[in-house]
Amino acid sequence: MLEHAEISVWQDIFTSIIEDADSNILLLDEDFNIINLNSGFYWIFIETYGIELKKGTSIIESMQRVNVELTQEWKSRCMVALSGTAIKVEDVFEIDGRNYYWEIHFKSSTRPDGSQIISVFSRDITVRKAYQKKIIENEANLRSILNTIEDSIWLVNTDFELIDFNKEFFKKYKQAYGVRLLRGASILELIPEELPEVREMWRSRYESGLKGRPGKYYDTYQIEKDTRTFEIKTYPIVENGTVTGLTMYSRDITNQTRTEDLLKRQNEELIKINSELDRFVYSASHDLRAPLMSVKGLLNMIKLDPEKKNADQYLALIEKSVNKLDHFISDIIHYSRNARMDVMQKEIDFNELLQESIDTLKYMEGADKVQSIRNITVTAPFCSDYSRLLMVFNNIISNAVLYRDTRKDDSYLKIDIQVDAAKATLRFSDNGIGIPEEYVDKIFKMFFRANADSKGSGLGLYIVKGVLEKLEGTVNVQSKVGQGTTFVIEVPNLCA
Incomplete structure (x- = not known):
């Protein structure tokens, strides 16, 4: 006691x-x-x-x-x-x-x-409550900021569990995989089982980040039937020298990538155009000067002929040179028009188009020597650029006239046109002199001529190729020397 x-x-x-x-x-x-x-x-x-x-x-x-x-x-x-x-x-x-x-x-x-x-x-606990209130307010402000950011943001711990994420990541993940995200769930297990390669790829990325190494990756995903490209960065979360988790940022760079690709294509196109322009200026100046010099020489011959006995012959040669010059200038105009004009879509009447082309060329030397055989079948309305298709017809038909076999009495050009809802297939077959096999893959190049005696400007088939590229069409050629040449052209139907 x-x-x-x-x-x-x-x-x-x-x-x-x-x-x-x-x-x-x-x-x-x-x-x-x-x-x-x-x-x-x-x-x-x-x-x-x-x-x-x-x-x-x-x-x-x-x-x-x-x-x-x-x-x-x-x-x-x-x-x-x-x-x-x-x-x-x-x-x-x-x-x-x-x-x-x-x-x-x-x-x-x-x-x-x-x-x-x-x-x-x-x-x-007044002070503690004040701090708690401040923390809650700061957290609310931070979440508000995160949810207004257009980039996807998410955090995981060392067990790959989702600590947090913003609305953008929640939305994008659901669109990509059809999965609703849950805090505390394993981000790897939320990747569908049918995508084991994707799961292992992300496991590797997370493990690398959890070792303290920041990462940068580029992925492509299908989002609402659109292929989107993302830049993804990973940053380790370090506390007291120890990595406790990862912060991930994903930014949609689709538009940026498309712009870069467009600039790259435009740059490549510009390089191509500059190269072609150099060749064009050189070749065009030479080909324009040649008929002019011929005319100049013939005029001097007329002046030196006191009796003018050969004037008619000289004038005929001058006319030939002028026609050649006119043909060359027309090709240059067509080349320029195709390069700078937008595609002007309208419904095409192939009977009208073909007749206009034949009428335009009927005064061409030798045009009356070549028979045209036509077959046109149309099963659906067809839309494209009328003036560009006319360029194609004019060049192919004029080549059939220029390079006909003068030894034959039955020179012809078969024109077969098949039109449906998807495309128009144009087949031009002649029995002319043909093209040597070694030149077949070169005839669409600018100013290409198989030999010095070639009668054209060297621009015609180059223009055909350029026009069809504008129309998203194709052209193929088959030819044998002495037997003839066939051009097969496909042009998509723009009516749909």
Whole structure:
């Protein structure tokens, strides 16, 4: 048994402990009478309720005089504690117009004599609540920012579990895989099982990042029937020198890539055009000057012929040179027109088109020597660029006239046209002199001539090729020397 003096000493020690405690402490007996309290609890009740708590008085009766509702709450809490269930609550108190937040713990314990004690611990958590509110606000602001970013952002931990993600990533992932993302789920297991290669690719990327190595990747995915290209960057999350996760950013660079591809194609086209322009200027100046020099020489011959006996012959030669010059200039105009004009779509009447081409060329030398055999079958309306198709017809038909076999009395050009809803197939077959095999794959080049005696400008078939490229069509040629040449042209139907 403790002596009275010893009891007094232990009570002093206990009182000192609870006075020095950070928490506000209150001890109640099972009848809610105050056994002990520290100054913190005393002053809280003074400042909040104007209640002066004293040892031996009932806290319930003291509270009853100022706040009946709060009294019932405290009595209920104490009863729960006496039943053996510890509880923790948060109360808000207003002092001088400012809210203070308190965390209060109620717990009971049993004395040696079997009676119970209720211990009440409270502490001011106003600052903590303010920080929590700030954190929540910052988190809300951060999430708002993340969700307004057009890039996809997601975070994973070392177990590949999704820590967080923004709305853009959620949307894109669902579009790509048909899967709804869940925080805490394994990002690898969310990749469909039928895509094991994709899963292993991403596993490798995540593992590399978790080793502390940032990554940069380029992927192509099918999003709503459109092929999209993404630039993906991975950044390790490092805490106290240890990698604890990864942050991923995915940016849709489809438009940028398409623009770069377009610029690349345009640059390649520009290089090609510059090269062709150099050759064009050189060859065109030579071919334009040649008939002019011929005319100039013939005029001098006429001047030197005092009796003008050969004037008619000279004039005929001048006319021939002028016609050649005119033909060459016409080809240059057609070349320029095809290069700079947009495709002008209209419904095509092939009977009308063919007749216009034949009528245009009927005064060409030798045109009357070549019989045209026509067969046109149309099963659907056909749309394309009339003027460009006329260029094709004029060049192919004029070649059949220029390169007819003069040894034959039955020169002909068979023109077969088959039109359906998808395309027009044009077949031009002649029985002319033909093209040597070694030149067949070169005839569509600018200013190509098989030999010095070639009668054309060297631009005709080059123009045909260029026109068909504009119309997204194709041309193929088959030829044998002495037997003739066949051109097969396909042009897509633009009516659809």
